[in-house]
Amino acid sequence: MRRAVIVMRRSLSGIVAGALCVSLAAHAQAPANAAAGASLVDAWRAVRIADCARCHGKDHEGLAAPSIVGFARTQSRERFIAAVLDGNPPMGMPAYRGNPLIEDRIDAIYRYFVGRADGSIAAGAMPPSE
Template identity: 35%
Template sequence: MSSEKARTAKWLIGFLALSIAAVCTSANDAPAGGAPYQVKDGNKVDPKTLNGWKTWRALACERCHGDQQQGLVGPSLIESLKHLSKEDFHTTVMNGRPEKGMPPFSGSAMVNQNWEGLYAYLKGRSDGKIKPGHVYPMD
């Protein structure tokens, strides 16, 4: 076999090995259906989602939306995230809904840095994939 063919064969074998490894990754660890989060065992999440949960906690969002996102004076985020797009979520969080009592969070550095993680966490809760309560980093 010529050196050109040998290099091509090695490249192809390497590519196939990586492709097979990607396909064989546990479905429990990979985002389901393009989900913005990764979750394992219901309470272990990817770093971005973990930072979203930390943002939720730091801003005490449970005061209005409930400790399990079920809604109190603010709406249930479990239900809202079933139909709210990521873009609409961003607009709502950044601009607030002052007429309904929700302040804008565009001035918060933590929210600006972690809003996508917050969306991921709440989407995972809404999808029923992330359990209520404390979440932890994935192994």
């Protein structure tokens, strides 16, 4: 009986130690995930301040101007960034190159719209911060 108790204690110790390692590993990733989430929230706010919805619709899926979500779904990162930064003035799309609100957050803005395109970020919702 004593041997069984010792074996059980060792097994439980191993389980607790394993759970602790998993918990510590998840905690170590949390700051990186939180930073990524925070940059998406910041990008979402920048898009709202720039009022992209005025032309692209409430959920950026098209109105007077095409869907940004659809554009992110079908275009490369480079093409998406060039379209936002260079705009298309003859069609009414302003260029945001030199605008720190957009230019400083362009990678996160791209990730936000890719998240919208793949369904990991819901329409009308602020992206998760973690």
